[in-house]
Amino acid sequence: MRRQNGCLPPKRLPQLDPLMGTDVVLQNLGAARKFGFLDLLKSRHDTHGLTFTTNTYLRTTINTCDPVLIQNVLSFQFHDFGMGPLRRRSASPLLGRGIFTTDDEVWQHQRALIRPSFVRAQVTDFTIFGHHIDQLIALIARRNYTVDLQQLFFRMVLDSNSEYMFGESVGLMSETASESATTFHHALDYAQQGTILRLRLGNLMFAHRDKKFRDSCRTVHAYAERFVDQALEYRRAQAMLPDEKKDGNDGTRPKYVFLNELAKDTDDPILLRDQIVNMLLAARDTTAGLLSFTFFMLARRSDVWAKLRADVLQHYCEPLTYDAVMEMTYLRYVLQETLRMFPPIATNSRMANKDTVLPVGGGPDGKSPLLVAKHNVVTYSTFVMHRRKEFFGPDADEFRPERWETLRPGWEYLPFNGGPRICPGQKFALTESSYTIARLLHAFSGIENLDPTEWREQLTLSLTLNNGVQCRLTPAA
């Protein structure tokens, strides 16, 4: 295959231990401890080019930030790559057989199940979010306008998304948040950290024996199962009604509940539970991360804050509508720029499910075909790719939303992934984030940064800020 396709060996990261890769693993861990894993990855690519390999735990990984290679993996050669057994084994205690851990027909079925829930009418309906932002603004006032916004965004996103998905908000922002809600919130965090640890351990995953992790997964599942039972009850009740009395057929518009919609197509409680936990996790950290990084930058860039606030106020109306938010062009640029510099899914990977050939990645310049053996992993970093000067210009390391006035990137800009597994929640996330930002910039006239340090990476399944967003907001007159 190698000869037939003119494949050349890829560049390799020089390693002292080329079998187990202990030197690379230790370097990775050391950088992560100093919140600098992504910077380390970026500097490796600066030195070794767009594509190079590393060997760890007897496994070869192809590291890349080459958009052509990534497009082939995610789109043109989609069927040659999958999530693979490693990802399934590490994530299954929390995510079961949900959309994030499955491939082929099982994944296709899951994807078909959730597709109808992202129709335009649902994702552009601001009534889902409105009172959660009211609560957020009230909470900021109760804390005397001095807050860690990241902490609040995590709660707000979980509150609003759980209402959309379960039909009932977890209620973390209310003054009387129930104990089960707080326990669920912490369990979700712990279970997620354990999942990423297992993923990093790779073939040594068997060494991960943490009772608290298993208990946390059980807590999350038990919380979700309560709502699954309600959805199945709803399904049974609907089935008993004559057609003209069923929800939506009697002229009224019932409240949209994602889980009820899923339950129309399946009555498998485990499948429903896994789907909803996958969705909740997919939605919470990414959206909260995007909002946090946006305000992290706004607190440090008074020029961007002023320009953004002018844009928001120019188009603002009460109640705020989807069309008004769509008019806020600079808001769109700010979000695009934040997703470029701080993509919530900063690194990702796929495993080859057979021997296959990629058209690039081989040879000293990475431009020759590359043989990928079955079970080898391709790891790609949007964080690194989004900061490459050859794609985004000499100021690629700068936060400059204005670049989006003319920028029309292709596969070199990939915050929501691409190909058949592109994020189905993209529109939902951008709508929720735009609405939240517009409401906050309307409610507050200024933001003061209370944290003199640079950003410190916190990389679990998604990218967030280890130092949060410490700031003081000024209420608008």
Ligand code: HEM
């Ligand atoms: C700023 C916010 C978001 C970002 C940056 C983001 C990004 C991504 C990325 C990069 C993937 C690909 C993961 C992979 O294939 O390994 C993905 C998948 C997914 N996202 Fe999002 N996401 C966001 C918000 C959301 C929201 C709000 C939802 C749901 C309401 C959602 C639901 C999903 C689902 C279900 C998948 C799996 C798709 C599949 O495998 O077919 N995401 N997202």
